[in-house]
Amino acid sequence: MRAEPKGKSMDSPIMPLLAQILEVQRLFRDKVIEELPLPARKARINNYILECERILFSPRLFREIGVRLATLLASHNPGTDFLPLISNLEDSILEALAVTVQDCLEPDLVLAMEIAVNELRLQKLCPLDPQVLAGFFLAALVPFYTAFAQQQMLDLADWQRGWCPVCGQYPVNGYNRPVDGRRILGCWMCETEWTYSRMVCPVCSSSRQDGQLLLTLVGDCQRRIQVCDDCGYYLKITDCTQAAA
Structure with missing residues (x-):
């Protein structure tokens, strides 16, 4: 969209x-x-x-x-x-x-x-x-x-929750990582980052195939808004997959 x-x-x-x-x-x-x-x-x-x-x-x-x-x-x-x-x-x-x-x-x-x-x-x-x-x-x-x-010595490889593992806040932005394209969410309060599925809402955990809507600006394919059709929560996402090139 x-x-x-x-x-x-x-x-x-x-x-x-x-x-x-x-x-x-x-x-x-x-x-x-x-x-x-x-x-x-x-x-x-x-x-x-x-x-x-x-x-x-x-x-x-x-x-x-x-x-x-x-x-x-x-x-x-x-x-x-x-x-x-x-x-x-x-x-x-x-x-x-x-x-x-x-x-x-x-x-x-x-x-x-x-x-x-x-x-x-x-x-x-x-x-x-x-x-x-x-x-x-x-x-x-x-x-x-x-x-x-x-200063935390964190191993977040197995962290699969939508909120920040340090301070518990839900993310407001994230990016798609270069090379492998994995979704990285960022905490607005403490700047902790963790990987999370692109297809799952971090707030309500909805994983409906058509439940995560993408809004983009005409002429700007890097910045987008991902909106959950179930709970209405949205994330600002930057696509960095072309950065390596």
């Missing part, structure tokens, strides 16, 4: 901002690993690792990440100013935020952060929409998750 491009292009001006955010997150991922190293061990995966464990967290580093992200976001949108809030929140509040998110019964970290912001009443301290505020805090928390994931 093909779809004509509508609305914003996939090469929207927002992409440079996202690239800058990712650069900040990866810079601080390395700082977290340096300052909060995990002991070397081979992790055991039952459902997912962080179901039973916690990330290592530093309120000082979290504030530094938040300040960098707030400055970056304000340079693109002056009306979105998180700097006064993140600069003035006490360490105890930042610790409580990280703990509340991880202890939340809601497995979706986006919703868990929204719940945490509401429980700690952080929306009372900032005029911005609570969902926007939760998104900012979640972006600042990413380096702690990627640092945790990068």
Whole structure:
């Protein structure tokens, strides 16, 4: 199935901002690993690792990440100013935020952060929409998750589940690997990657032959949207099978 491009292009001006955010997150991922190293061990995966464990967290580093992200976001949108809030929140509040998110019964970290912001009443301290505020805090928390994931000694050869083996999040994107064309799914939160069948929905496990619909832009055969006809979940997929050539 093909779809004509509508609305914003996939090469929207927002992409440079996202690239800058990712650069900040990866810079601080390395700082977290340096300052909060995990002991070397081979992790055991039952459902997912962080179901039973916690990330290592530093309120000082979290504030530094938040300040960098707030400055970056304000340079693109002056009306979105998180700097006064993140600069003035006490360490105890930042610790409580990280703990509340991880202890939340809601497995979706986006919703868990929204719940945490509401429980700690952080929306009372900032005029911005609570969902926007939760998104900012979640972006600042990413380096702690990627640092945790990068230090795991994982053997994912037999991992056949649709969610991330480290933090339990469902993927939002993936790619078809060069040479063998296998589907690789990626975690949006901790950047863990694992192989998964092209013909199975990672959320509802539907494997109907005609149940996974592909939407592509006219003139762009590399980027596509895969939609599950049963549950409606969709993935952004990049076809890298021609990369080797």
